[in-house]
Amino acid sequence: MKNENILVIEAGRAEKHYWVDLWRYRELFYILSWRDIAVRYKQTVIGVLWAILRPLLTMAVFTVIFGKLAKLPSDGNAPYAIMVYAAMLPWQFFSSSVSEASNSLISNTQLITKVYFPRIIIPISSLVTSFIDFLISFAILVLLMVYFRFTPSWNVFFLPFFVLIAFLAAAGIGLFITALNVKYRDFRYIVPFIVQFGLYISPVGFSSSIVPEKYRLLYSLNPMVGVIDGFRWAILGGEATIYLPGFLMSIGVMLGFLVLGIYKFRKMEKTFADVI
């Protein structure tokens, strides 16, 4: 007998082996991520192009409106376009992650009602798809920098750290909304609103340094403020500065959301198969 472990199923028992199961099902995680990516880029002409065009066009519009028309200052001497694009990267990743994740369970209803696996795999693997888009957009950033002859500083080596923060922020808020979306189906109408609203209250089209000093801590309650500032600091080097209390505040809020998201998801997860 290969496996002498005895599995006990009881009400409320699933808790105990959840994280072990998550590890055991890691192959499923890889393959679901792979499926999402494969399907996304199959039979769609503009699949990859879309990942390039969206941030580029948004960047162009923001640069014209905020930089040229409103004449907002950039961070230091960095070209306005690169400053916007550096924020565009985490923002696009965040917004597409949240919207993909929130729909992921519903579009995988078939799996949830027919097979057991830790459900958290589904929204997280949908983050991976968004992450691929992020990587593609990142390649464009490199081209932009070459075009503007902008040399990054050593700060750029901290970028992976900020990418991780962006990932965790997306995961926390994504999981929270995903759980609510299964229970309350009209939540999907709220998600696009949150995403759109978030674009304006996050410092995507402008530098967060234009926010008055006394409001900056309050402003940093938005976890994306910390993430975006971090990205700018890493990419623009000495041109952008990090407002440390605000950054820590954003990280705190982000971690809070992560815990809340996982907690809420775990709590609702048991009933997903029954309510979906």
Next chain:
Amino acid sequence: MSDVVIKAEGIGKSYLIGHEPKGKDKYVALRDVIADKTKGLWSKIRNPSLYEHKDIEEFWALKDVSFEVKRGDRVGIIGRNGAGKSTLLKVLSRITEPTRGRVSIKGRVASLLEVGTGFHPELTGRENIYLNGAILGMTRQEIKRKFDEIVDFAEVEKFLDTPVKRFSSGMYVRLAFAVAAHLDPEILLVDEVLAVGDIGFQKKCLERMQSVSNDEGRTVFFVSHNLDAIVSLCSKCILLVDGNSIFFDKVGSAIDAYTTNNLTVKNPVNFENVKGFGDMIGGRLLEFGVFDAKGAPASSFSMWDVMQLTLGVFIENLKIRWQISIAVMDKSQRVVSILNSEWSDADLNLKAGKNIIRVSIPKMDLFPGTYSLTPMLRQEGIVSTHKINNAFTFEITEPQTKRGFLNISKYSTGSQVWVNHVWEKTDGEIK
């Protein structure tokens, strides 16, 4: 003992079903929640007692399912629609949690509740084998090793690189089942999946399931309405009746029990392995049977029929003044009536040890519908010592009168208890 791979003890699964006004979405919308909460708040202020009432009903898809299955057993699960077959498989495969009870499982479980779970139409046959295999719990290495075997079994080698959306439904099923058939779990749960696919392939699948269990000592659970398939594949059988299970060592007797129309549950029901509710100090219930006028076990009665209930009671403490009662409940678990030995002034003359008590109902005055009986053993004034909820479910059917069968149900009056009465025309004044 070590040969027992699955042991289920009193599994129950309840769902909450809301009774919403017709035409409303079955999903909960946040909008409704907010609206209801606000409404609720208002009515709570105005009329606090009304607030208790909710349009939510608890529905027990599984009530009390217990069994022990040994390694290498091929267990058929049969029962009518809604008896809880699929819910049982879902609980065993951990898709949904039981509300009560406990299952211990030794070994890896794979479930096949649907053909081609997770197949993606845009992906090719090859890609789907990997995808489906992973979903069913195989590792990539395992799939790689068995890949050729799977393709062979499914007979689709020519179409491996075609998206499965272009597959015929037969090919699709074959490929899906081939993946599942090459799983290496110690326990395989299979739901009605063979209903699709051609007969030759169905046979191949049955043989494959038989051989994995015979040669490799796998345990197979197989749900089907196809009794022939159950007979040819299974060695043991679980009959589910309204969420209760009866385990049969011989498939033949299970099928007999299932096809014999009247027997919807073991009758008399034995409570030796059922805990029920209460402390059982000084006495307990042993068994319970429901019989018709001639004394034959029955679970379906015409309205106004004779009904006889027999209750086995074990009494240790004779000093207690015992009361025996049987609650008659409707489908929504509302008590329709209570039969109580004390109130009937019955002198049961209980002795120490086993007592058999008979309750005769000369005319069952209930309207057509489904009802259940909950026997209780209780001490005067004290909560019950032993109580078995819904020990027996029976049905009251339309009565036959001089003018043929009545069709009372169609009026949906909601009426449940018939009040004995007489109609006549009298002469003279109202008085």
